[in-house]
Amino acid sequence: MAVMLSALWHSLPSKPFVSFGSANPNLKVRCTVGIRSNNDLSHCSAIHLQSKPSACDRRFLRNNCSIKTTNASKGDDVSTASTKCGETAMLVIDMQNDYVLSESPTRIVGANAIVPSVIEAVSVAREHGILVIWVVREHDKQGRDVELFRRHLYTDGVGPALQRSKGAELVEGLVIQDGDYKLVKTRFSAFFATNLDLVLKSCGINNLVVVGIQTPNCIRQTVFDAVSLDYKHVTVITDATAAATPEIHLANIEDMKNIGVSTRTLHDWCTTFKL
Amino acid sequence: MANGTCKWNETALLVIDMQNDFVGSPMLAASAKVIVPTVAETVSLARERGIFVIWVVREIDPLGRDVELFRKHHYSNGQGLAIKGSKGAELVEGLKIEEKDYKLVKTRFSAFFNTHLDAVLRGSGINRLVVVGVQTPNCIRQTVFDAVSLDYEHITVIVDATAAATPEIHSANIRDMENVGVATPTLQEWTCSVA
Numbered sequence: 434m435a436v437m438l439s440a441l442w443h444s445l446p447s448k449p450f451v452s453f454g455s456a457n458p459n460l461k462v463r464c465t466v467g468i469r470s471n472n473d474l475s476h477c478s479a480i481h482l483q484s485k486p487s488a489c490d491r492r493f494l495r496n497n498c499s500i501k502t503t504n505a506s507k508g509d510d511v512s513t514a515s516t517k518c519g520e521t522a523m524l525v526i527d528m529q530n531d532y533v534l535s536e537s538p539t540r541i542v543g544a545n546a547i548v549p550s551v552i553e554a555v556s557v558a559r560e561h562g563i564l565v566i567w568v569v570r571e572h573d574k575q576g577r578d579v580e581l582f583r584r585h586l587y588t589d590g591v592g593p594a595l596q597r598s599k600g601a602e603l604v605e606g607l608v609i610q611d612g613d614y615k616l617v618k619t620r621f622s623a624f625f626a627t628n629l630d631l632v633l634k635s636c637g638i639n640n641l642v643v644v645g646i647q648t649p650n651c652i653r654q655t656v657f658d659a660v661s662l663d664y665k666h667v668t669v670i671t672d673a674t675a676a677a678t679p680e681i682h683l684a685n686i687e688d689m690k691n692i693g694v695s696t697r698t699l700h701d702w703c704t705t706f707k708l
Numbered sequence: 709m710a711n712g713t714c715k716w717n718e719t720a721l722l723v724i725d726m727q728n729d730f731v732g733s734p735m736l737a738a739s740a741k742v743i744v745p746t747v748a749e750t751v752s753l754a755r756e757r758g759i760f761v762i763w764v765v766r767e768i769d770p771l772g773r774d775v776e777l778f779r780k781h782h783y784s785n786g787q788g789l790a791i792k793g794s795k796g797a798e799l800v801e802g803l804k805i806e807e808k809d810y811k812l813v814k815t816r817f818s819a820f821f822n823t824h825l826d827a828v829l830r831g832s833g834i835n836r837l838v839v840v841g842v843q844t845p846n847c848i849r850q851t852v853f854d855a856v857s858l859d860y861e862h863i864t865v866i867v868d869a870t871a872a873a874t875p876e877i878h879s880a881n882i883r884d885m886e887n888v889g890v891a892t893p894t895l896q897e898w899t900c901s902v903a
Contacts, residue, residue: 650884654853
């Protein structure tokens with residue numbers, strides 16, 4: 434396949450680079466048989482990119498091309514989507530200082546230990562063109578947008594994950610990049626009273642991978658809502674999620690497994706990309 | 709037991725999925741059948757107290773078009789649990805809807821998900837909920853967590869009037885619900901309570 438593609442490459446230079454329907458106007462391709470007027474790449478057997486594609490670009494190409502994908506850099510041929518990365522999003526939930534750092538009174542005990550795994554999961558997701566969505570809480574100083582049973586934590590202008598506070602920032606090592614999406618929620622589930630479902634559907638996302646904290650509350654509620662909303666395939670990465678104790682974590686993982694959710698370690702999940 | 713601080717007129721009892729096909733299903737039967745008398749007693753006490761009784765049920769399309777994706781494969785050839793109009797969808801013996809009660813049909817785990825339950829409750833001035841039925845990790849828990857998210861002021865799950873496939877699953881879920889501020893008395897304890 435590589436040899437055939439490089440042979441095609443040498444035959445391509447006579448065709449011009451053209452823009453097509455990607456959101457990135459700088460992403461230009463030339464295709465073995467030209468692009469039809471409706472920007473349809475699905476018939477192309479080889480594509481040459483003029484510049485290095487971002488994760489969004491790779492996702493767009495995977496959703497619109499018919500050949501297998503590889504990691505593309507400038508001048509590489511791109512193959513596409515028989516993987517479903519273009520239809521998958523990773524939800525990174527509540528990985529914020531106030532819920533993770535050991536000195537924080539509202540930390541989840543198991544959270545600090547999973548930070549490296551979450552960093553790695555995000556990196557792998559980006560590598561494979563999976564949309565990364567940062568789900569966070571950013572609460573009102575008076576606690577007017579927090580659950581009733583937690584309002585007592587919000588007095589005198591202090592409380593966990595206040596808007597614009599250091600405590601609401603993502604922990605060190607986790608950085609929102611261009612092309613990622615940030616979603617603010619006010620309850621356990623990332624779907625509860627948010628536009629998450631619409632965002633995912635408009636991006637053609639059918640599958641979700643969930644990491645972050647904490648397993649019995651925000652992770653589980655998001656996952657159960659995803660199942661209720663008929664997302665085709667929902668995965669929880671078991672060593673990139675955490676609860677106050679291992680027992681609580683495992684009991685919740687088991688319950689999620691019982692409703693058809695895939696529960697995999699990070700290592701196992703990464704092996705799916707090697708198939 | 710009633711006194712001036714009781715808020716029974718602001719309280720609703722949600723009786724969830726106590727239907728033949730669920731209570732009698734191989735997975736749940738051992739634990740679910742046992743709670744039927746306790747559920748019946750809770751309903752009876754709730755009526756005495758003037759609590760609004762809401763029967764939450766599934767009545768599933770014979771083709772499974774309104775059931776979760778992971779369960780759709782059960783609904784081929786007209787088979788499948790709790791199909792609308794079937795005996796399996798009826799309430800188990802011993803439980804009966806009375807005139808002042810309300811019946812709510814849901815299609816997912818939570819009684820609030822894609823239903824008008826919240827509007828019915830608010831419209832009746834309800835801000836306190838008592839929950840019984842099956843099964844603890846799914847429909848009970850999802851309803852309860854949604855109720856917490858919707859800021860219901862006081863939520864109670866009666867631990868011996870709810871059930872899961874195993875006692876371990878039941879207890880683990882009860883504990884998680886306690887951790888988000890839900891009250892988890894036995895029926896005996898609730899009988900003596902004012903909340």
